[in-house]
Amino acid sequence: MEQGLYEQLMNRMMHRQLNSLSPAEFDIGKDRLDAEEAKKYLSSYIASVTRKVYALKH
Numbered sequence: 001m002e003q004g005l006y007e008q009l010m011n012r013m014m015h016r017q018l019n020s021l022s023p024a025e026f027d028i029g030k031d032r033l034d035a036e037e038a039k040k041y042l043s044s045y046i047a048s049v050t051r052k053v054y055a056l057k058h
Contacts, residue, residue, distance in 0.1 A: 003011070018028055033041065 018030075021028065
């Protein structure tokens with residue numbers, strides 16, 4: 001599937017930010033994900049952020 005403009009910009013921005021991090025401080029893996037794997041990582045991340053926001057409000 002072809003990426004839209006937004007996805008292209010976000011990918012470039014993330015790529016630059018990840019490359020600017022110190023390898024001595026961060027262990028960053030850059031592997032391709034299949035669609036199912038990506039869904040799991042994304043839903044886990046969103047759940048984590050949602051829990052943190054909820055905890056701040058209560």
